[in-house]
Amino acid sequence: MRNDVTPSVIGFKGRGRLAVAALLAAVALGGCSMPLSEFGSTDASTARDSDGFLAVNALPAGREEKAMEPGERSKLEGELVAAREKQTAAAAAAVAAGSITANAAPPAAK
Secondary structure (H helix, E strand, C coil): CCCCCCHHHHHHHHHHHHHHHHHHHHHHHHCCCCCCHHHHCCCHHHCECCCCCECCCCCCCCCCCCCCCHHHHHHHHHHHHHHHHHHHHHHHHHHHHCCCCCCCCCCCCC
16 A cells, blocks of 8 residues: 555655755855945946955046056166076076075076
């Protein structure tokens, strides 16, 4: 006879499915949460997250100062290359003198 299944077992399966559905709904809706402070602002450039970063779709405000001139940029690049060569030479001299090992020296300039 197949009527030996008790109603409590049937009720448990129904409650289990309901609990799983409620848990999935809570997880799905939890991902949609937004801070309430963003609902009042319609200007995308002022929308920031809790760390102070701009929102993903917001563009930063335009710069007030001009970009670096090409001559100034090449001068700074030259200074950086000279500093790198000086440090590489100093590291090579230290390795040659035996004060540091080759593994501790910075890589050679490219």
